[in-house]
Every structure is written in C-alpha cells, then in structure tokens.
Amino acid sequence: MTLNEWLPLIIVASSLVPGLVIFFLAEHQVTARTVLNLFGATLKLLLVLVVYYGILRGNEYEFRYDIGVDLEFSLRVDLLSLLFAILSSILWLVTTLYAISYLEGSPNRRRFFGFFSICVTASTGIALSGNIVTFFIFYEFLTLATYPLVVHRGTEAALQAGRTYLWYTIGGGTVLFVGVVWLFVLGGSMEFDRTGALAGLAGEHSGQLKILFWVLIGGLGVKAALVPLHGWLPIAMVAPAPVSALLHAVAVVKAGAFGILRVVYDVYGIELAEELGLLTGLAVIASVTIIYGSMRALAQDDLKRRLAYSTVSQLSYIALGTATLGVTGSIGALVHLVHQGVMKITLFFCAGNLAETLGLHKVSELNGVGRRMPLTMAAFTVAAFGMIGLPPIAGFVSKWYLGLGALEAGRPWIVAVLLTSSMLNAAYFLPIVHAAWFREPDGEWTVKRRARYLETSWMLLAPAIATAVLSLAIGLFAATQWSPLEMARQIAEAWYADR
Amino acid sequence: MRPVEIGLDGLLCLLLLVLAWKALRAPHLYQSAIYFIALGLVMALAWVRLAAPDVALAEAAIGTGLLGVLLIDSLRVFARDSKTDPDAESEEPPPGEINVYPAGSARPSGRTLPMILVTASCGLLAILLVEAIIELPDGGGLTAAAQENLERSGVDHPVTAVLLNYRGYDTWLEVGVLLLAMLGIFCAGGRVGFAETRQSNPPGHLLSWLIRALAPLMILAAAYLLWLGKLAPGGAFQSGVILGSAGILLRLAGFQVISRLPPLAVKLGLLLGFGVFLIFGGAALLTGRAFLEYPEARAGELILLVETAAAVSIGFTIFAFFAYLNSRDQPEAQENHAREEGGNQKP
C-alpha cells in the first residue's frame, strides 16, 4: 500500500486519535488537551489541502478494507468529498479555538473535547466515504458522537433535547438502514464512482426504485431537517454554542444534505432520478421547508432558536438546488453547502459571544448592543446580510446560481420561492441588525466576562471575525480559481459531462 | 408372542400408567412419594421383562432406593418446618404431627384454561409420539457390533464393555455429573461441608445391631458385583450404589460417618472416580493412543481398576447426597427453636 492509499484513513484518524487520547488525559491537563486538539485540527487541514493539491494533479486516493462477505469499507477522495472535507476541517479548527475559550472553567471538558473530535472524525468520514455502506457507518457514528455533546450541560432541558434528538436520528438511521440494505440488494456495493449501476434496473424495478428513493430521503431527511422531520433541530439548541455552531454548519445537518447529494447524483444519477420523476417531489418538499422554516424563524424571540429555524430553511436550498435539473442549479446547491456553513457558524459564534459576555439570549434584549460589542455585531451583520442574499457576500452567489438554475430548468416557481424566502430572511434578520446598531440600549449591561482591551476575550472574537471575513471573501473572490464556486463548477460539470 | 406374555406385559404397563397417574394426582405429597417408589419397583420388573437386568439393578438401587430415601427425607422437612412468618407460628400444628402433609394439588380455579391447554397439547403430543413409536422399524441396534468387538474390550459382559470401554467418555462425564450435583447441593444448602448430628431419638438396639452386621456384608456384596460386572450383570454403578446404601443405613441408624473422616479424604473420595478416569485418559493420550483408549492386552485389569475407583466415588457421592441433606436442617432447626424459646421468654 502506498501513502496515497493510506492518506484518506490518516485524514480521518487525525481527529479520532486525539479524541481518544483526550479521554485518557486528566480533566486538569488543559495545556496538553489544547495542544492535542489544535495539533489534530491543523494536521487535518494540512492533509486535506495536500490531498486537494494531489487531486488537482490527477492523483487518486483510495483506501479499501474488507470487513467480510461483501461488506467493504472504502474511503475515496473525489472533488465533492474534498469540498465537504475542506469545509469541515477549516471550521473545526476555528470552532476548536472558540470552544477552548468558551468552555473555560466549566466542568467535564475532557468529555466534551473528546466527543467533539470524534464528531468531526465522523463528518470527515462521511465526506470521504467511497460507498454507501461506509457512508452509513459514519452517518450512524455521527449520531452517537453528537449525543453526548447535545446533552453536555446535563440540565433537564438538555436531557429532553437529547432524547428528542436520539429518537429522531435513530429513527432516521433505521429507515436509512433499510434503504441501504435494499439498495445493496438491488445494485451491489454502490461505489460512489460507479454511477449508473441502478440505471440498468430502471425498466424492471422502477417501482421499487421509486419507493427506495423516498426511503433513503426519509432517512437522510431527518438530519437534513426536511419538514416534517426537522423537529429535533430547534430543541437541540440547548447545547453549548460551539456545538450548535458545528452542528448547524457542518456536522449533523450537512451530513444529511451531503447524503442527499450523494444519493441523487452518485447513486441514482441525475438522469435516472429525472426519468423516475423523483426530482419534482424533492423540490416541493425543499420549498415547503424553506418557507416554513423562515416563517417559524420570524416568530422566535430566543436568538438561537431563531437561528435554528433559519438553518432549517437555509439547508433546504441545498436540497432544492439538487432537485433542480441542470448544471447551474447543481452548482448553486454545492456552493451553498459551503457558504451556508461559513455564514451560519459566524452567526452562532456571535450569538455565543453575546450570551457569554453579556448574558443576552433574546432578540428583544439586543437593543444597542452594537455599541457595546461592535466587532461581534459587525461580524453578525455581515453574515446576516449574506443569509439574506445581499451582494457581494457569499449568500448572494449561491442564491444567484440557484435562481439561474431554476430558470434554466424551466421552473420559475422556484425563483418565486427563493424571492419569498429572501424577503422573509430579511424580515427576521434586519430587525436584529437594526436594533443592535440604531436603538438605544435598555440599560446597563451585566458583564459576565471581561477582557482587557477588546469587547470580549480575543479567542471568542477572532473566530467570529475570521468566518465573517471568510464569508465576505468567498463571495467577493467567487470567480477566482481557488474559490468554492470554482470547485462546485468542476463537480457539477463532471456530473453532467455525459449528457 | 404368547398371549400370556402379552397379558403380563400389558398388565405391567397398565400398572405403570396407573401408578404414574396416581403419583401425579395424589392429594398428599406423602402418597405421591409412595406411588412414585412403587412405580420404580414395577419399572424394575419391566426392565427385567425387557432383558435389561443391569438397568433393573440400577433403577431399583439408585432410581428408586436412593431417590426414595431422599424424597421421604424431604417430606420430613416439608412437613415439619413451618413458615418463617412469625405470626403463623402459633397456628402451626404441634411437633410430631406427621400426617398433615401440605396438599400438593390444590389448584386455584383461575387455572382452568391453562389446564385444558396443557392437557390438549399433551394429548396431541401423545398421539404423534405413539404414531412415531409404532412406525419405528423392527430390528436394528448395535448388538452385533458390540458383540463383535467384545474380545478386544477386555470384558465379557457387553453392557460393561459399552459403559467402560466403547462409551467410556460418557461414563466419565457421568461421574462428573455426580460430583457436580454434589457441588450443586452444597450451593443449594449454602454451606460446604457436612454436619452430621446424632439422631434425636436413637434407633432400637435391634436395628443398630442389624445394621452393624449388614454393613460389612454390603461392602462384600459391592465388591462381588464389581467383579461380576466383567462377565454378567453388575459393575461399577450397582456396586457403588450398594456401598452408598450401606452408608445411608449407617447414617439412618445414627452413626456419624463423614464427620469422622478428615475433609481431605472426603474431597478425595468425591474426586477419585473422576480423577482416575482422567489419569488413564491422559496417560493414553501420552502414549499415543486416543483419549480413554485401553491397550488391548491389559484392558481387563485397567478397566477393573477404573471401575473400582468409580464405584468408590459413586457410593461415596450418593451417600454424601443423603448425609448432607439429612443433616442439613437439624442444627439450624434447633437453633431456631432455641431462639424462639428465648424470644418467648423475654416478654
């Protein structure tokens, strides 16, 4: 075996090993833990970049391992997996920094960081899975690794949320299990690079394939928070801010969305999906989710809950783009996977900063907070504008491509959905921005955490600003060679190459 | 088949069925036990009718004799020991009341449905089973094979050959089962070791004289049976059982048997048969033969040796069953009694 074969495994292990080691460290060995965490995060990022470079030069990275009979574990790198892997390794690094400061002095940090690393392992594994079985293994692994994070605080609300989370995700996992086995029986091991294995079956088994598609979507839709399977997401908000940030930006919800991408493009293939008439249904569900999520977000006073519903809504842009036939729409979906992650993590960092520094949790308490915490609110504003879709921030790019794709595919109603949603986005984000900057503060701030120079601890501030700048940058430089947009374009064009 | 024979066999079988029915349905445990013992004796007759004197011996001695003693000894416990519930204490019949045995078949009325179900399914099973049995082919069996190899086995009696040579492994395990049951009984009793007490009412002079006289005779008989096993019905089991019953008789007459032996000897006695088998088996393996394989030339002597060890162990274990169970209750029962009296005096 050459190094190229081992690299995918090493990428996955680069967070798993630190995670496991952390469990064996003592609670008070803060330095060792921090070093280990940052080392793992940096290493992973570097490795992913190395692999990206290699892929561009035409190298192949594949790791195979036979579990037994016909179960095969396979990690394989393609552009789509790289897109997701780069996103998660960057955001993991940032979030780790943030979490170290955020949780300073709280109990059970050993447990937290251990599971945190394992959680990222799972999402990298999902990204690199070479076949549907491996995908499923990591998908379930992710469920297990995130549960301790959701209930980390151990309060009654947290336990309640944990329970809801588990019932939803295990239920989804079970449904997905059926789907995966069924798929396996129909079409073999389902390597993601052998698209079209199912195409030959279309004539004979089209009924089965249709049902199977909805079984798979049903399983994945739980994590992707498609209505009506989204119930767990707003409740899971009780987790600490870094967890919510990671959960919403990369780990859990993206796993679902990523899975939908894989199923539509790599398992069924876009042609087969279209032929069976599956895409319209998916598009409808996604649209309903977008509108519903936004409406619900409007009604929330709790900042994190509002953000959560916003996630429900924004996530379905990916599904919507997937279901839009045509290169442009697919590009929109792919690029939104990245853009939404970066923007949403910024918003959660900011919400965390507000809560941690001033103890603010409600939208109605934010009057004038821009004066007390200008940098935080600046980052928040950038991300919020991005979400609404104002140029030149990242969100604009993805919405633009989505809309364009819908028109190309001849589905103007999707554009209407996008516009409505953007208006609703504006309706729930703009009041916050307005209140923060232009209203008078209601009274004195009760400061929980002081910093000497800045508005709050730099370790909390830096990640938020960094991701805000990033979301601005990937919007501004979308046309350059190294942007996510360019990557998305390559992926999508590959999918449609043979059409 | 002569009609007389059929009549005799039919009568025996009918008797078996009736006795079994009675044993299961008798209203008193005591009656159940008696019917069961009678069933065992009739069964021994049946074995003889079926040309299986070895089994008849084993059944009469172990199946009925030993188990009968144990059953009746247990009845003593079930009848005498009162519930530990202190409130019920005063309503208990006075000690010495032997005939009031707890009824065994008092059945709550709510159990009619399961009863019908069980009866119906057992009836169905009976039909299937009888049909299956009738369908079995006539003839067959391994008689011929056993006879053919008899010369190589070192003994002249086929049953002994099967027990100790052809299927010696089973016999080894079976000696193991005895040992295991002893351990199990220790567990059930919650105490390891024997505590024989003197009987509260010593038996008459006549009885102890008889038993004293019988004991050596029984040991002699045991040795004879052991030797006989080589060529005729008899062998380790039967002989072991006689040894065991000698011990039981002594015990019943109030002698302390096991308590007089050092604990190590007790353990050795229990382990002897199992161990000797194992040593021979291992030795055979070491000399390049199969486990438990006897060298043909000396098979007879070796088998006799193994049999002797097995017989001693069997006898000893069987006796130990009884000795343990029989002595088990007495010290504590007396203790309880003493405590109660103490308690009564205080208020």
Added chain:
Amino acid sequence: MIAGIETHQIYAVTAGLLFCMSLGGLFLCGHFFKKIIATKILGTAVFLLFISLGKRNAMEFADPVPQAMVITGIVVAVSAGAFALALARRIWRETGQSTFEDKP
C-alpha cells in the same frame, strides 16, 4: 392381530404415554415436590423407550448400548433430582414457599 404385537412395542407405547402424562404433570402440578416427581417420571419414560428399543431383536441379549446409556441417564437424572430436592427444601425453609405462584 394380538399375536403380532411384540413385547417391546407394548413398552414403547407405554413409554410414549408416560412421557406425555408426566410432561402435563410437570406443568400442572403446583408443589415443587410433585414437579420434581414429574421430572423423574419423565426421565423414566424416556429410559423405558430406550430399553424397549434395545429389545427389538427378540434375542437373548438385549442391545447393550441403550442399556449403558440408560444407566448413565439414571445416574444423571437422580443427580439432577437430588439437586432439585435440595433447592426446593432450601426455598421452603427460607421463605415458606412451595410453589412458583405464591409470593410470601
């Protein structure tokens, strides 16, 4: 008709009946003591079948293999019975419980 019946068949059928009867008894009898007796009869029935099968050849010698197995079986069954009795006695002494139903 009657002359066609062999000794072993009479006993074999009896064995089958005994087996079913005692199986029913095992379920229906309440008291531990009777349940134990039922298991013993159950065993006896099986042994009876074995031995009657050994007698099929109508020879002077019965098949020695079933006989040896039955002797082994009797010892095993008696061991198990003694163990069961010991357990039942202990339960009775400790809790005054003599069936599975009554909870003292």
Added chain:
Amino acid sequence: MCFLLPARLRAPTGLAVAAVTAAAAVALAWQVAVDGMIRHNLGGWDAPLGIGLYADGLSCVFLVLTGVVGLLVSVYARSFFSLPEEQEGATKLFWPLWLILWGALNGMFLSADLFNLYVTIEVVGLAAVALTVLSGRPPALVAGLRYLLAAIAGSMAYLMGVALIYGSVSALDLQVVAQSIEGGSSLRVAFGLMIAGLLVKTAVFPLHFWLPSAHSSAQAPVSAILSALVVKASFYLILRLWVDVFDGSVTVAAGQALGALGAAAVLWGSYQALRQRRLKLMVAHSTVGQIGYMFLLFPLITLAHQGGADAPWLIHAWTGGIYQALAHGLAKAAMFLAVGVFVLAVGSDDREATVDLVGRLPMTTFALALAGVSLIGLPPSGGFVAKWMLLKATFTSGQWWWAPVILIGSFLTAGYVFMVLRQAFAPTKTPIQLKPVPRAMEVTALLLGAAAILIGFRAEEVLFLLDVEAPFQEAVEAEEGGGL
C-alpha cells in the same frame, strides 16, 4: 486436542486454568483453520460404537467465543468474589463450578454423538443452575429451581428425540445419523422433540419464562456467563442439528415457525426490557430479544434449500446468525459485568440511579455504551454486521416480512439502551458516595465491550474459520466464483 480439566481450587489456579483453556481453544481453532476439520475417536472406537469428538469451523467459532468471554469473566470474577460483599452462601464453589461448566461447554461444542451431547447439556444445565444459586439469596433460589426444572424437561425432550432416532437408524454419531437419515413421521417427531427441548434451554419465546428471573438474580459474573455463553450452547446445538443432521428433512414450515418464534422473541423481549426499571432485569429481558434475532437465521437458510443449495443469501443468513451469537455473547457479557460494577458502586440497580454515571464511573459507562451500540446494531460493531447480513438475506431471499422485525427490534433496543445512558449525563445535585470498585472489573467489562465493537471491523477471519467444513459449500463457491 484440548481436554478441559475442572480444577477444584481457588482463584489463582482457577485463573491459570482459565487462561490455559482459552489458549487451548484458540490453538485448536488455529489448527482447524489451517488443517481443516479434526476428528478424534475417544477410546479408539469408531462410530457407531464409540464416541467421536469433532471440531469444524462452527464449533471452533463457539469455542473461541467461549474462550475469550470465559477468560475475561474469570479475571472479573477473581476480583468480584474477593469482595467482602459477595462472600455469602457457597461462593467459594464458584471456581470449580465455573470450570466444570466451561469444560462441559467445550465438550458440547466438540461432541459428535447425540447421547454424549445429552450428557454435556445436562452438565451445562446443572452447573448453570448451581452457579445461579451460588449466593443463596431466596429470589435466586426460586429462579434457580425454575431454571433447573425447565432444563430437565428440556433435556428429557431432547433425549426422547434421541431415543427415537436411535430407534430408526441405530446410530448416535452425528455424521452417521446424517447419512442414514430418511424421512418419516418418527423422524419428524424426533426432530420436533429435540428442537423443542433445546428451545426451552435457549429460552426462545414463549419458552423463555425461566430466563429473566434466573439471569437477573444471579451474581454479576454468573449472569454474564449464563447470558453470553450458556444459552448460546443450546443455540449451537439446534444449529448443528438443523444444518448437519436434519439437513434434508427440514421443511419450510418448520423454518418459518422457528423464525416466527424468533420474531416474537425479538419484539416481546425488547418490549419487556423497555419496561423494566431494574437494570439487571432489563439486561436479562434484552437477552430474550437478542436470542430471537439468532433464530431469524432458520427460515432464511431453510427456504434456500428449496431454492437450490447455491442461493446467494445462504451465506449471508448463516454468517449473520452466527455473528449475532458472537456479538451478543461479547456485548451481553460486557453489559452484565458493567451493571455488576455499577450495582456494587452505587448499591442499587434501579434504572433511575444511573444519574451522572459518566462523571462517576466513566469507564463502566463507556463499556455499557459500547455493548449497547453493538446490541442495537449501530455501525461499526459486531451487531451491525450481524443485522446487515440478516437484513440482506431477508431481502435477497424475498422473505421481506422479517425485515420490519429486525428494525423494530433495533429501535426498541435503542430505546432501552438510551434510557440507561440518558440519565448517565445528568449531573447530581447530591454527591453520592461511591464504593470503590476494583479496577480489574471495570477494565474487563470495557475490554468485552470493545471486543463487541471490534469484531465489526474484521469479520474476515471469523468467516474464514466458519468456512471450514461449513454447510452451504456450494453457495460459498458460487459466491467466490461470481466474485472473481
């Protein structure tokens, strides 16, 4: 050849013997893997007169499982029985009894003779009951008696079947019987009786009535042995009879019936487990459910016979069922041991008492969680591989009606596992004083849990071993041929 000597000595010797036994099992398995099936005629007498010992892939897999679980449980037991709390009753008899039990289990996996199998299952049964009542506590005594009577009835039914078989083919050796067997009602009845007797011992619904009380009232290492190994033994025997002896005469209806019992067990056992408040009872009920999964194997391999011996799902069903047995053995042992640690430390086995377990007994919680993951069948774990194979076989063979059972069972299992773990993260308001628990106990539980997960990573070796003299050779070859 390994002959396993029960030694009547205390812990250190016991442990040494345990290690030797486990090593012997592994060595034998190795030899079988390399050289193929081994047969040893005891006493130098060939079948039909003598008794043979016989080791093929199937027996070796179970031998090794017993060896691994047995060794770890022995280590655990050594600490457990030196605790002052666990000295009541006849606990010093644990070692001889356990080693006899182990020897008998091994003897059973190796035996090739129907009557000898009867003797070994009787030894297993008696030793298991004796271990159950070791503590001498009244609930254990009652449960033990119930277990004993059920076991005797079961083995007598089995023996009745053996008698009928001897009556029709005049042989007791498995291979000889298998060759000379023909149809006929007596064989069907014999087969039914044997299977029914063994079902009682395996505690398949609705014959599981004795299991929960017996397994939950025994002491922790004993519960682990009973749940992980003893019920597997009779399952092994059913499997052996089904595929090796009655190969030609099993019917679809019989397979479906057994599968239906298994399915009912899965649902009922898991549901009952969900309802229990006491942890040990919950784990015991869970055993009933998990055993049910193993029985789903029978309809799948039976229908295949009608469809030809090279049906592709055969190998899936076969390995799935056996993998379930292995994974459950490891996971359940881990679970009982972990619960044992917990009960010792906290002094209660109420489900609600697991509050803040993570903070107080992290290693034990982890063991519990790993075992739970395998029981649910979440990847990556042995349980996952098992359920994957079974589910796949149900789809391929067209018997899709078993699939919902598998899934609902998993879902219920997830329910009760997380009911325990849910509390584990809740911080305590009042710090509870924990009794110190020997480290070795926590570590062995964790090792078993980890093993249950790890066998999910590498099924290949196990499957290779299983291939030695396996049934369904045609299917294997067809599979391999197709693969190439």
Added chain:
Amino acid sequence: MTPADAATIVFCLAGAVFFLAGTVGLLRFPDIFSRLHALTKADNLGLGLIVIGLVFQAESIAGAFKLLLIWGLALAAGSNTCYAIGRYALERLPEKGPKEVEK
C-alpha cells in the same frame, strides 16, 4: 416333569397363597398392629416357601445357598422394619390413637 419341578410348583404356589393372604390382611385389618402381623407372616413364610421352591431349580449348591441367603436377609430386614414401625406406632399411640400408616 421331574419331581423337582413338581416340588417347585407346589412350594411356589403355597408361597403365593401366603402372599395373597398377607395382602388381603393388610387391606382388611382394622389397625396398625394387626396389619403388621398379617404382613410379616406373609413376607417371612411366603418368601421362604418360594425360596425353597426355587432351590429345587438351582444349578449348584452355591446357587442354592445364595437363595437361602436372600431369604435370611429379607427375614432380618422384615423383622426390623416391623419392629421399627411398631415402635413408632406405640410411641405415638397415646396421643393420637390408631391411624393409617401406609407401609
């Protein structure tokens, strides 16, 4: 039929008659002592007669001796059993009065 055979038949029949009488006695007599009386007579004499009858069929002196030994042992055991039951009944009688004893 040899004279020995005839003797055997006569003695065995006589023995059987004693057994029958003893059994009838056991069933019909009112209290424990008279039942014991019936039983022991039947046992000792009936068995004795049958043994004598069988001695005529014995193949060797040793065989005959063994048969007689059986009788002797049965005699000893029977008398002892009878003695034990009687003693037990006597001890209990003052309190309880006559009652059923089933063996």
